[in-house]
Each structure stands twice: as C-alpha cells, then as structure tokens.
Amino acid sequence: MSLADLTATELLENYRKRSLSPVEVIEDVLQRVEQLEPHLCATYALDPDAARAAARDSEARWLAGTAGALDGVPATVKENIATRGTPVPQGTAATELVPALEDAPAAARLRAAGAVIFSKTTMPEYGMLSSGVSTFHHLTRNPWDLSKTPGGSSAGAGAAAAAGYGPIHLGTDIGGSIRLPAGWCGLVGLKPTHGRIAVGNPYPGRAIGPMTRSAADAALTLTVLSGYDPRDHTSYPPPPANIPRTPESALRPGLRVALLLDAGLGLPVGPEVTAAVTALAAAFEKAGAVVEPIPPIINRAMLDGLDRFWRIRSAADIAALPEERRAKVLPQIRDWVSTAAELTGFDVFHGYSQMGAMAAAVTAVFTRYDVILSPVAPITAFPAELAYPTDDPAKPFEHIAFTVPYNMSAHPATTVNVGWSATGLPIGAQLAVPHHQDLTALALAEYAESALAVQRPWPAGPGQ
Template identity: 50%
Template sequence: MYDTCTTGSPAELSAACLVERYRSGALSPVEVVRSVLERIEAWEPALHATYAMSADAALAEARASEARWRDHAPLGLLDGVPVTVKENIASKGVPSPLGSAATDLVPATQDAPPMARLREAGAILVTKTTMPDFGLLAASPSSFHPLTRNPWDPSKTPGGSSSGAAAAAAAGYGPLHVGTDIGGSIRIPAGFCGVFGLKPSWGRVPHLPPYFFRVTGPITRDVADAATMMQVMSLPDDRDYMSLPFQPVAWSDLAHASLKGLRLGLLLDPGSGLCLDPEVEAAVTSAARTFEAHGADVELVENWIEPAMRDGFSTFMHIRAAVDLEDLAPEQQARLHPQLREALLKQPAIGGKAFYRAYQNVLAMRQRTAQVTGRFNFVLSPVSPVPAFAAESWCANPESGLMYDIAYTCVHNVSEQPAAAINCGYTQAGLPIGLQIAGRRFDDIGVLRLARAWELMRPAQHAWPKPPA
C-alpha cells in the first residue's frame, strides 16, 4: 500500500494527512499549494493534463485558508486542500470547452454542484483538467487541449474521458481530483494511471446538467481520500432534479468486518469478440484469488451482455453524440477532432423505430445486469481488456470502428450501480492494471470498503512516477 503521509513532497500528501498537519501547524496551505504548482510546472511539458490554471487565485485562497487555520476556524472538511476538477464541471467565471475546439468559450455563470460543495468545504481549486471532444472517447485526443499523456509512460494514453484528472492524480498534482463517468470515464483513466476512481450510484452526487448514466466522482491515490470527497460532494443540491434524495452515509467508516462468506462474482470475458490481454487476466485473477484466500467465495461469471444489448448502448450513445453535434454550426463542426468527425459521419442514419429498439436493448442490459450481479455482494472484473495504449490513438483498436469499446464499465452506468477502479498489478512494461469492483445499487460505501480491504491486502505498489529531469 502507498504511504500517503510520509512522503517528502507536500504535493503528494493525502488530504487526511494535510488536514492533520494544518491543524497541528506543521504545514501551511500556502506551502502545499506552492508545492503542487511546482509539481505541475515540472510535469506539464510532458503530460498536458491542465486547463485554465490560475496560480495567483490558488495562492490567494491558500493564504485565506492559512489564516482560518491559524484562528482555529477551518471552513470545512477540506479547508486548504488542493483539488483539480474536470473542465466539463462548471466553475464560475471559467469557460467549459468540453475538450473541443468546436465549443464557444463562454464563462460559466455559477459553480456546478460538485464544485460548489468543494468550495464550501474549503478545498482550493488549483486547475481544471482536460478531456477529449465532448467526452466521447475512452482516450485523450482533443481538438482543443494538447494531447494528454500517461505519467507512467508518456507514450501511452491516460484513458478518457477524465484524462487530465487521472494523469494529475498519478503525477501528484495534489490529493483530490474530480471526474465524470457516462460509460467508464472515471474508471478507465483511473485504471490506466494506477489510481483509485469511484463511479458512484447514479444520482448520488448532484450534477449539472443531469443526464442518464452520467455521474460525478472522485479520483485519488487512496480510498480514504475518495470517501472524504464523497462526504462533501454527495450533499444535496436542488438544481439537479434527477439526483437521489440525500442519504447520510458513514463515508469515514471504511472498515470491512470480514471477507469470510462474502460472495464475489468474477467476470473475465469482455464479450463482443474482444480478447482479454493475458497480463490483465493474470493480475485480476490473482486479485480474486487473494480475496478467496481471505475467506470470500469467488464464482466465475459468464458475460451476460448479449450483442443486441451492446449494440443498443452503442447506438444510443452514437445518436446522443450525433444530435449534440448536429446542433453545431458548420464552421464549428469543422473544428471537431478529425477522427471523431470521421467516425460520426460513418454512422448510418437511424430512424425513430430503430432508436426505440436500441433503447429497449439498453433497458434489457440494465435488467440483465441487475439480475446477474444481484446474486453476489460484489462483482470483480478488469477495468479494461487491455493496458494503456498509444497516446495518439482514440481507442484500443481503431480498425474496429468502435467508439464505445468499454466492455466492462458501461454496464454499471446503465444499471446505476456503484463501481470503482483500483490498481491490482503492472504489466512487464510497468503499466498499471485496473481491477473493477462493482456493488449493488446504492451500496457505494460497500464498494469503498471492499476497495479499502484490497488496498490493505494487495502486493507492494510501484513508486509513483517522477517528473522528467
């Protein structure tokens, strides 16, 4: 397990450790923000994970936080803790380009709910983070942002669409990062970058604009920091008319009573004709065997998603993308990332009946997922069939023509179940391998607790990557 409280750099300390040191006076928010800014300066020429960074504003907030701690009057749970936020989550005064040069840059008039809750808790926004065009890729190519790269190997992708958030977490741009997920956009980057990412139950974290399948969640280096973020971000906001009723959750209680008798499903077959990389399979299988050795009952599960269900989801997402992009003026469409524009143009026109059948298949996917996973307390699987691929590529297999090649992750968006990505090993080349832990609907704390149990059991982790010399 990573030690998040003894590293020499304040930029790499956990949020819990920072708050402890602020309280004792051993460290100042100003020192921490300066350390994070130095880390960003060292990494950014290679990573390109940031957008709209304002060092002056962050330092001003840090000085205000320093004064509050000196007066023993912190604003909230995260006073003085640096945070990065994905650029599609509005922060007042900052445009949200949605990763695309096709977007008009209009400053946001208000903070979106996650940003508002973090500010109220005293967190310091250091920078926004990058994403691909309209969040439509599980990779990082963008027509607006420079190409974001993976800190473990800059020739590889950090994944998408929360590309910059996961890269920032692995590179040590402070402890807390916020992403969004509509088909795997938190979990895939977290898995590729060796960090922890939680896709909460749909509606658990209020969001604007609300949308089916989309959630906001934390990306961190450890499970405890993600739990603290959930305690803050899950607070209610009436602007999200699709959010769940607020429910107090014991987010800070991550102790798992026992693994003995816990029923775990193990899904290895990605379906849809995809092949599972042998190194990924070995790492995930080894993790399952570790749970089994600690008393859990592990049962191999066959892929339950029929081709029609997967095609229905892909069709639904393609239509969503096509409608959004058709609303753009011709000159805006011309500024889209060329690969994305080409992929969308290749899609055949789909009529109303075909769309309705696609939606019926999405509902069938939801029903089948709930039925199969409901037999278990949790389901384990890879996050991705493959490790991180080339940074310039827009998917693992561009020749396939699949934009939504998200075999293990999208089912849990459709079913609204919580699911997390956590590192479970490395390839021979040193790339992280992500383990997905999916829980029953609304059991977000259960997923966090099992992830914490794995964090304590897993083999020693590699040292975090360091900035180029």
C-alpha cells in the first residue's frame, strides 16, 4: 500500500513508533497528486514547497516529543474555507481575487494540531451546485469514473479523498455539500451539529466537516476541530465526553432506527440505492436494533420555499456585482436567479419560514427514534458536465430532499458507503442523529464499515 493511502490513525501510530516520517508521507501524497490531478482537477492553490517545509517542521516536533494531535497528517481544505494569503474565489470567475488575511477557524485548528495543509480543493459556482462545474476551476471529476461528477459543492474534497490525496479533507455543507460528494465517492462525510465546528462566517444551514475514507478518521478530525471561536457566534465548546464512541456502545439493543427510503418528493430513488440502504437496515436489525419504516419527513412546500429563499439571496449577491463581473457568472446560476424579481416579499418570508418548518419536522422524528437511516441521494453520480442532475436550472434541488432537512434542523448527519451500482459507482447511506450525538453517528458508520464489508480497492489510476 502506498503511504498516500494510509489513514490518519495509521499515520499517527507510525509516527509515534518512528517507523515513518511526515517528510516521506508528503512526498508520496504529492506524487499521487502529480499522477492523478491532470485527470481529476481536484486541487486549488497546491503548494508543494510549503507542504514539504511543514512536513519537516512536523518531523522535528515528533523527534522533540512535542507533536500535536494531527501532526504530519496531510490535509486539504475546501477553497471557501479561508487560508491566510490565498484568495477565496468561491468557484466563480466573478470573484475578485483578494488574498485572505487569516485562516478561518477550522483551518487554524488543523494547523495548530500539526496537520500539513498542502492544498485547497475545488468547488462549483458559489457552492450552489452538487457538481464540480465552475467558471473558475477546471471541471472536477470522480476518481471511480471520470465521466461522472464527484458531487458538490465539496467537489474537490470528495475527489481528493477517494483518490488518496492524503487522509483528511475539509468540506462545507449547506444542503448536502459534504454528504453528497462523500456518498458519490464512497467516503465518510460528516455534517456536524451546527456550531460544533466554528465556521467563521456563519449562515443558516452552513456547516464545516471532515471527508475521509474511514469513520475513525472523521471522528479524530471532528474531535480536533470542535470548539468555540469568537469569530463564529454560533459556535460552542465541545460536548461532554460520555457520547458513545464505539460501534458496540452506539449500536445498543433496542436502538430505535427510522428507515426513510422515500423522501416523498424529488427524483425517484433507484432500486440499487434502495437495496444497498436496506442491507444496512438489516444489519442493524440483526445486531438488535428496532428498525421501522417512516413516511417522508418534508414536503414540496418546504423544498420549494427553501428554493425561493436561496434564489432571492443569490440574486441579491449577484446583482451587487459590477456588470462586467456579473456576466462571468455561470449561465445556469444566472438562469436560476433570473426569476427572483418575480418573487414578492411574502414569497421570500414564506420561503424563509420553511427552514423552520423543516427543522420542526426533523425534530419531531427524533422524539420517537434515535437514528434516521436513509439514502444520501436518490441516484448515483451523474455526468460530470451537468450542473444539476436534472440539467434544469428551474429544478435544481430535486436530489437533496434526503440531505437538506438536517441543515435546517442543525442535526448531525454522516454518510457511509453501503454498496455499489452495477456500473461500479459507490452508493452511500446517511445516518442522522439527535443534536450533539455526532460521535454516535460516526460509531454507527464504523459498525457499517465492518458489518457490510463492501469497500473495494480505492481507485489506483484514472477511472480505475
């Protein structure tokens, strides 16, 4: 196995034993990037020289006995998570490229823990697409099948993790932007309880979380990144340490699992997706959980209301741009916001209210159940060139009905790979749990990794 494919927990154990050096590891990762990046286009602001210098510093800390919790572990950060000295284009050519003055809280915590941040990762236009389509970045592709999207908006993070660009990748999520690419790339992707990881520029629904190849790495990263930061008024101290952290403690007999196989709206769920998620439900049931099917949680009024609110918000942002920059915005995004002027104040207020309606609907389910198990998405990865799976800017959110409710309700939700399509594409399941039970969700994902044992060898080359 290449050093680039080792998990964070494996790397740290080897560093402790001095059987590996961060200097060796970052060289292997950079070689992997050099090999695959022409095909994947997952990175932004790649900085090999700074990475090598950071790895040498980490090696010195390990020798001195002063290493941090993630010391020497290669990591990437999505481009909209600010890092000092690097512009934040937000996936669009319409943005002025002004270097960020400081690290955002999550990036700062990674550095403080000794992680080697060697690159940013790509995102689509304004983060409003579940694909890698961008007017600023090259088109990002899925390592499992180069004709497919890795998902979005954490497109580069998903592709980088599946391709073995090191073990830890940070994404952001406002409607599924961590979980969708994680599901379509065969990863564990956690949207944490809102406020668990400080965002720095908070907005309703927005969260930052890890995307990794294993639940253990996601839990380790979450633990390091958790905590209050004064730049984010929605953040708070880490939760108590008595949260279940192992599969045995999380999957207790009598665990109440709600099985949601039909979102009630949007794209129909494919039979391969249903079968893969049902297999995990059966594994939980065999282990002593009580699994019960539930009806859809949200309705069309909620999703359409959310669309109207986000449409007017994006239209306002784009309208504020000078005309020459406005013309650079992706045509599909301009088409999507073109109807915003037709919306009334009532439409916008009602749309905003649907965020609360979603939150109430999710919270009601958790009065009866401990876990909500569902698909991450109704379909497997779609063609890379499409901005939306519907290929229709008028219907951009028909694939997020399983993911977006937890952004509005602030509940943690994680993905885990549970199967494969006939064409070899990953199929993800989503595990949502009550507030502050993030580690429980990851422990259940770790159980799924072991119980289903569906993981295939990671892509070793373009589309393989």
